[in-house]
Amino acid sequence: MDIKTDRFRETVRKELVNPETQKFLGFFPLVLSAMRSATLAGLPDSEAALASAAAIRAEAVERLPELLEEFERNATAAGARVVWARDSEEANRYICDLAREKKVACVTKGKSMVTEEMGLREELEKAGIEVWETDLGEFITQLLDLPPFHIIGPAINVPVETIRDIFHEKAGLEEPTNDPVQLGYAARKFLREKFYRAEMGVTGVNIAVASTGTVINVENEGNIRHCKSGPRIQVSVLSLEKVVPTMRDAFHMLRVLCMCATGQSLGTYASFDTGPRKAGELDGPEELHIVLLDNGRSAAYRNPKTRDALKCIRCAACLSVCPVYGKIGGYPYGWAYSGPMGQVVNPLLLGLDRTEDLYGACTLCQRCKAACPAGIDHPRMILYYRSRQAEGDSELKGKGAPWSGKALHRFYSAAVRNPALWKAMAKGLRWAANRYEKDGKISKAPGPAEGWFRSRDLPRFPDRTFHDRWKEIEKTLERGEKP
Amino acid sequence: MSADAREWILSRLRSAPGRGQGLPQRPPLPPLSAFGSERALLVDTFRQKLEGVKGEFHQVEDRRALCAKLEELFKANGVRRAVAAADSVLAPLDLARWAAGIGVELRTPADFTDPAAFKEALFREADAGLTGANFLMASTGTLVLAHDRGQARLISLAPILHIAVAPADRVVADYEPVVAALYESSGSIPSQTTFITGPSSTADIQATPFTGMHGPRRLVVIVAARL
Numbered sequence: 001m002d003i004k005t006d007r008f009r010e011t012v013r014k015e016l017v018n019p020e021t022q023k024f025l026g027f028f029p030l031v032l033s034a035m036r037s038a039t040l041a042g043l044p045d046s047e048a049a050l051a052s053a054a055a056i057r058a059e060a061v062e063r064l065p066e067l068l069e070e071f072e073r074n075a076t077a078a079g080a081r082v083v084w085a086r087d088s089e090e091a092n093r094y095i096c097d098l099a100r101e102k103k104v105a106c107v108t109k110g111k112s113m114v115t116e117e118m119g120l121r122e123e124l125e126k127a128g129i130e131v132w133e134t135d136l137g138e139f140i141t142q143l144l145d146l147p148p149f150h151i152i153g154p155a156i157n158v159p160v161e162t163i164r165d166i167f168h169e170k171a172g173l174e175e176p177t178n179d180p181v182q183l184g185y186a187a188r189k190f191l192r193e194k195f196y197r198a199e200m201g202v203t204g205v206n207i208a209v210a211s212t213g214t215v216i217n218v219e220n221e222g223n224i225r226h227c228k229s230g231p232r233i234q235v236s237v238l239s240l241e242k243v244v245p246t247m248r249d250a251f252h253m254l255r256v257l258c259m260c261a262t263g264q265s266l267g268t269y270a271s272f273d274t275g276p277r278k279a280g281e282l283d284g285p286e287e288l289h290i291v292l293l294d295n296g297r298s299a300a301y302r303n304p305k306t307r308d309a310l311k312c313i314r315c316a317a318c319l320s321v322c323p324v325y326g327k328i329g330g331y332p333y334g335w336a337y338s339g340p341m342g343q344v345v346n347p348l349l350l351g352l353d354r355t356e357d358l359y360g361a362c363t364l365c366q367r368c369k370a371a372c373p374a375g376i377d378h379p380r381m382i383l384y385y386r387s388r389q390a391e392g393d394s395e396l397k398g399k400g401a402p403w404s405g406k407a408l409h410r411f412y413s414a415a416v417r418n419p420a421l422w423k424a425m426a427k428g429l430r431w432a433a434n435r436y437e438k439d440g441k442i443s444k445a446p447g448p449a450e451g452w453f454r455s456r457d458l459p460r461f462p463d464r465t466f467h468d469r470w471k472e473i474e475k476t477l478e479r480g481e482k483p
Numbered sequence: 484m485s486a487d488a489r490e491w492i493l494s495r496l497r498s499a500p501g502r503g504q505g506l507p508q509r510p511p512l513p514p515l516s517a518f519g520s521e522r523a524l525l526v527d528t529f530r531q532k533l534e535g536v537k538g539e540f541h542q543v544e545d546r547r548a549l550c551a552k553l554e555e556l557f558k559a560n561g562v563r564r565a566v567a568a569a570d571s572v573l574a575p576l577d578l579a580r581w582a583a584g585i586g587v588e589l590r591t592p593a594d595f596t597d598p599a600a601f602k603e604a605l606f607r608e609a610d611a612g613l614t615g616a617n618f619l620m621a622s623t624g625t626l627v628l629a630h631d632r633g634q635a636r637l638i639s640l641a642p643i644l645h646i647a648v649a650p651a652d653r654v655v656a657d658y659e660p661v662v663a664a665l666y667e668s669s670g671s672i673p674s675q676t677t678f679i680t681g682p683s684s685t686a687d688i689q690a691t692p693f694t695g696m697h698g699p700r701r702l703v704v705i706v707a708a709r710l
Contacts, residue, residue, distance in 0.1 A: 048513035137687035180688035222698030
């Protein structure tokens with residue numbers, strides 16, 4: 001998919017006045033968040049369950065290279081082919097070559113953020129292969145050429161009329177209808193023929209298990225199961241941080257993932273693949289290819305300050321609680337990952353220079369950190385990105401603040417450490433700001449402060465500072481009088 | 484390319500600064516469900532959870548009652564042709580002969596040698612798929628199917644109606660015994676295991692929920708006291 005992280009501001013402006021977006025943001029994140037809390041509350045000890053999940057992720061990240069080797073050994077022993085790819089280009093080339101070599105005409109895809117990140121669908125299409133997104137929401141975004149609005153509901157904000165028209169035009173909808181259920185069944189009918197015909201199914205992986213070589217997918221619709229049942233070739237793209245040590249760890253993470261993502265105790269279908277179909281089986285793939293993707297992850301791993309980003313399990317609990325996502329929705333983040341998850345992950349995979357507005361758009365309120373089952377401290381990481389961007393960083397592609405910005409902060413730093421200078425500045429600023437006062441309020445100021453006042457007012461500053469008044473109070477008290 | 488890439492990735496991960504200072508202490512996995520192992524309670528919890536995810540639950544005494552219930556379900560859903568798994572629950576029941584007696588064509592994996600014909604039957608012909616279950620997980624209302632030749636994947640996926648049958652002693656509290664039996668015993672690991680919690684569902688259009696998106700619209704689970 002196209003990377004549009006540099007269009008954050010203009011997209012925000014559009015989305016803030018988009019009634020469809022605002023309608024959904026008014027309840028969708030709140031409902032998801034409430035469902036998550038309710039399901040967690042049903043556990044005998046939800047805090048221990050979440051702490052355990054965070055510990056599993058911490059161990060998985062710490063032991064990552066060893067776990068990947070163990071996973072590879074066991075998956076290979078079960079008959080899967082494990083392929084390593086340094087970046088999207090290598091991964092896409094392997095999958096496109098495989099499709100060509102095996103004379104694949106039609107590919108069905110399950111919803112997966114990692115293949116969005118790679119732009120796999122576009123590459124397969126360029127190779128002349130028919131590709132269908134089969135998750136209902138992804139199918140709609142494919143037909144409309146839209147980025148995902150939310151990781152759980154990629155097209156949840158799209159009005160039925162738009163879906164009706166596009167299904168009528170491109171998905172064989174005969175009787176136009178505004179009933180979401182009938183629209184869903186039209187998509188079922190259309191995609192069922194693709195499942196029947198497809199020679200290759202492509203999915204992501206939610207969790208990989210080192211001790212057994214198993215890859216796990218969880219979903220509600222059954223499209224991923226179809227991708228892994230009918231076609232003769234299965235490609236599972238594994239973002240390399242998703243491996244955990246044991247099957248028990250995997251099951252715990254699976255349940256925590258479902259609870260945090262949608263408030264379900266378990267998604268409708270969780271399917272565990274250990275190798276391709278065995279001799280004599282009537283369905284399932286004859287070949288299972290597991291593509292292990294790095295694409296910037298080993299670089300993030302090599303910096304202890306950014307390594308924690310690899311703990312993320314993509315549950316999207318952070319989206320539902322984020323006050324910024326709650327106003328702007330998923331489009332402004334401009335890539336596969338949105339919300340706090342995107343603010344933490346995108347800068348590492350794309351570079352700090354291309355994602356400045358993403359990590360800039362954070363109030364550091366800490367709600368994402370509190371909701372995260374994987375133990376990620378988003379605000380700390382966001383502050384780290386800001387500092388690397390300001391100071392310049394060749395690894396993370398931080399471009400360094402401009403001369404004027406650096407000078408301003410150096411001056412500020414000196415001023416706050418010098419009481420005399422600070423007091424003089426405070427007095428000077430009050431006088432300057434009060435010149436713009438109107439009816440007791442300051443609503444605008446020229447120069448660099450202009451932006452600050454765009455959505456805020458200040459009351460008029462009193463003529464004397466707190467320090468001045470305090471001195472006076474002390475004197476009054478010394479005289480034995482009441483202030 | 485892959486061998487080079489493998490070495491490149493692994494060596495970068497292995498030599499990352501700040502690793503190898505010992506693993507963080509792991510707390511033990513906490514219990515996920517808080518109920519005992521009494522059979523009736525497990526079955527009842529399973530029923531509640533299954534119904535909570537729009538599944539349908541029936542309880543029968545024996546094979547005879549099971550057949551009566553199946554006949555009722557076939558009639559109500561207009562089932563004329565169906566495919567039944569040949570798994571450890573259904574294979575011994577020999578339901579095909581019984582079904583022929585009530586005018587329903589019930590085929591099993593043994594009737595197919597060609598995978599293409601099997602796919603055709605499941606996609607285009609079967610009105611229902613019948614399976615057993617390796618386990619029923621009470622805490623989540625989940626059906627566990629370990630796939631093999633007898634338990635082909637499409638039986639529980641492609642037809643619009645999925646009917647699953649299990650004896651009551653296959654209901655377990657949570658996933659521990661399932662993981663132990665399928666992934667930690669000495670036997671070979673199934674090529675695929677599916678955990679089914681309710682009928683296929685979605686809410687991707689305007690957050691309107693409905694069942695039967697790509698898999699079954701209805702999921703019926705029949706628990707039998709003895710078979």
